[in-house]
Amino acid sequence: MQKINNKILLESIKFAEGEFLPLQFIEKQELIEEIVQKFDTLNNAQAEKIKLSDIEIDDDTLLHFDEPTEIIQEDISPQVSEKTISNWQETTTIDELNNSISGCMLCKFGETRTNIVFGDGNPNAEIMIIGEAPGKNEDQSGIPFVGDAGKLLDKILEAIHLSRQDVYIANVVKCRPPGNKTPTEVDFIPCLPYLKKQIELISPKIILTLGAVPLLALFGKGYQITKVRGQELKYNGITVIPTFHPAYLLRNPNAKRDVWEDVQKLEKIYQNIKSK
Ligand code: URA
Numbered sequence: 001m002q003k004i005n006n007k008i009l010l011e012s013i014k015f016a017e018g019e020f021l022p023l024q025f026i027e028k029q030e031l032i033e034e035i036v037q038k039f040d041t042l043n044n045a046q047a048e049k050i051k052l053s054d055i056e057i058d059d060d061t062l063l064h065f066d067e068p069t070e071i072i073q074e075d076i077s078p079q080v081s082e083k084t085i086s087n088w089q090e091t092t093t094i095d096e097l098n099n100s101i102s103g104c105m106l107c108k109f110g111e112t113r114t115n116i117v118f119g120d121g122n123p124n125a126e127i128m129i130i131g132e133a134p135g136k137n138e139d140q141s142g143i144p145f146v147g148d149a150g151k152l153l154d155k156i157l158e159a160i161h162l163s164r165q166d167v168y169i170a171n172v173v174k175c176r177p178p179g180n181k182t183p184t185e186v187d188f189i190p191c192l193p194y195l196k197k198q199i200e201l202i203s204p205k206i207i208l209t210l211g212a213v214p215l216l217a218l219f220g221k222g223y224q225i226t227k228v229r230g231q232e233l234k235y236n237g238i239t240v241i242p243t244f245h246p247a248y249l250l251r252n253p254n255a256k257r258d259v260w261e262d263v264q265k266l267e268k269i270y271q272n273i274k275s276k
Contacts, residue, residue, distance in 0.1 A: 088194070094123040094168075094201050097194070101174070106190035109175035115142035119170035119198060127166065127270060128204035129153070130195070132213040132245065133173035133183050144169045145246075152246040153210075156259065160267040168202045170195060172217045183213055192217055199238070205273050207238055208266055211245030230262040232269075241266045 088100040098118045104110055117134035120143050137147035145153050157163060173183045173191050195217065199207070209215050212225045218235050225242060233240040243262035244255050 088197065091197070092201070094119065094198065097197055097201060101194055104174070104194075107175070107187065109173065109177055109187070112178050113175035114139045116174050117142055117144050117171060117176070118174055119168060120144050121164050121168040122166060123168060123202060125166060125168040125202065126205040126273060127162070127168070127208065127266070128199065128202050128206070129167050129169045129208045129210065130214040130218075131169070131171045131210045133171050133180075133188075134176045135180050136176065139176035144171055148250060149246040152249060156246065156263055159260070160263050162267075168198075168204065170198050172214050185216065188213070188217055199236070204238060206266060206269055207235060207240045208263070209240060209242045211248060215242050229258060230265060232265075239269060241269075 088097055091097040091100050101118070102116060104116060117138045121129075131144060131149075134144060135147050135149070137150070138144055144150070153169075154164070157167065172188050172195055174194060175191075177183055177187060207218075209218065215223050215225055215228070218240065219233065223233075223242070225244065229242050229244060231242065233242065241262055243259050244252075249256050249259060
């Protein structure tokens with residue numbers, strides 16, 4: 001970041017909302033505090049302490065910003081816990097992997113979760129869907145996407161003639177972040193190897209990522225959901241179609257048209273694969 005002042009800070013917040021901190025559920029005040037904290041850690045003489053009460057962000061800001069301002073770098077080295085689970089890397093089936101991480105306490109979300117939300121659907125599916133993190137309903141049931149966003153996801157699948165039996169659904173983060181806070185990179189680093197192992201074991205032909213977090217988790221910074229949605233990306237040779245998160249659609253129904261285009265693309269690719 002070249003210059004830090006209120007204007008750039010505001011853009012950073014907007015960028016954060018649209019890019020890798022979409023913060024669909026987070027209180028805006030919490031978001032602002034988080035960003036300000038990051039500024040504090042920069043210890044940059046130019047950084048001005050922000051009066052939180054002066055800042056207003058509306059929900060649709062991400063749509064108004066084309067060029068993101070670079071966000072503050074964090075130390076994201078993995079936290080190695082004493083309770084690291086020893087044998088999950090050697091597992092050869094989804095059930096084995098699920099069982100082997102059932103006591104995971106690698107991150108602080110383990111302390112507050114009710115259930116680990118590992119994944120759901122068909123372990124032999126050719127389509128894998130990756131969301132962000134479980135919410136309250138998922139935490140209670142242990143099943144991903146069972147709340148309002150999940151109901152919308154079911155409808156989206158139905159519209160392209162698919163059901164949960166045709167896909168495998170997982171999240172980047174397996175335990176509910178308290179307050180449904182959108183996970184940051186720091187939050188998902190301990191959990192990400194589990195997702196990567198799930199992808200390896202499911203071995204899907206197509207992945208549909210929902211929202212900014214799985215995009216960041218699989219591709220790193222530089223892939224903005226608003227810019228790359230609907231494009232065909234590749235992750236380890238697997239076709240990835242990024243689209244908006246259903247929770248975002250619940251708040252921004254106008255984006256449904258985009259998602260409809262994206263999933264139609266997915267359906268076409270899937271039909272092509274099946275016809276071979
Ligand atoms: N949102 C997600 O990203 N995942 C869920 O399982 C539920 C809501």
